[in-house]
Amino acid sequence: GGLDILFNNVGIQPPTSYLNVENTPEETWDRIVGVNLKSHFLMAKFAIPEMRKRGGGVVINNASVQGLQSQRLVPAYAASKGGVLSLTRQMALDYAAEGIRVLAICPGTIDTDMVRTVASLEGGDIEETLDRYGASHPIGRIGTGQDISNLVMFLASDAASFMTGSHVIVDGGYMALGAWAGGAGSFQD
Numbered sequence: 001g002g003l004d005i006l007f008n009n010v011g012i013q014p015p016t017s018y019l020n021v022e023n024t025p026e027e028t029w030d031r032i033v034g035v036n037l038k039s040h041f042l043m044a045k046f047a048i049p050e051m052r053k054r055g056g057g058v059v060i061n062n063a064s065v066q067g068l069q070s071q072r073l074v075p076a077y078a079a080s081k082g083g084v085l086s087l088t089r090q091m092a093l094d095y096a097a098e099g100i101r102v103l104a105i106c107p108g109t110i111d112t113d114m115v116r117t118v119a120s121l122e123g124g125d126i127e128e129t130l131d132r133y134g135a136s137h138p139i140g141r142i143g144t145g146q147d148i149s150n151l152v153m154f155l156a157s158d159a160a161s162f163m164t165g166s167h168v169i170v171d172g173g174y175m176a177l178g179a180w181a182g183g184a185g186s187f188q189d
Contacts, residue, residue: 003050005156008040009062009148011081015117018073029076036080040087048091048100056099058156061088062148063104065171081106085167092165101164103155108171109133110143138173 012035017028040061051057066074067081088104095102109115111130119129134141151170154160169175 002054003047004054004057006043006047006057006059007152008043008060010039011036011062011064011114013074013077013114015121017076020073021075024075032076033080036077037083037087040084044091048095051100052098059091059100059102060152060155061104063088063106063167065106065108065169065175068106069175088167089165096164103163104167105148105151106167106169106171107143107148108174110145110148115142138176141172143170143172
């Protein structure tokens with residue numbers, strides 16, 4: 001037994017939290033930052049000593065393309081995911097010499113309960129809304145859980161042994177358009 005890989009795969013964006021900074025309740029901010037960022041810190045804090053005992057390991061943090069380039073009305077979500085990227089780089093520097101690699105993934109629009117909730121806020125058929133989101137991506141669809149797990153498995157493997165302190169975007173080419181803000185999966189008020 002032992003711990004070799006930690007995948008911090010968590011994120012919340014409650015439907016009621018699509019607000020600007022001045023209208024975001026402090027409790028909402030604290031909850032989102034607590035789940036999306038502080039949980040990564042706490043999981044790593046307790047996993048890294050176990051990895052050290054085994055001579056190394058891999059920490060993979062689920063950030064978001066919104067940690068790189070945001071959209072309107074998501075201050076806590078964007079800040080928390082940007083924080084995950086900074087924490088990833090910082091931990092990579094602290095633990096590289098001990099054989100512990102730290103990486104982040106930046107998913108775009110992925111078929112998750114969170115994205116489906118956003119799609120439902122638009123009214124109409126959710127599947128049609130998801131298809132519309134997908135049509136705005138160069139690859140022609142939104143991502144799946146399998147797309148994410150394939151990337152995580154690669155990053156956790158020895159094939160990625162020279163990678164640490166970096167992030168990988170997995171968004172069907174959407175960020176390449178330079179148009180994340182206001183596109184697929186974004187809340188339109």
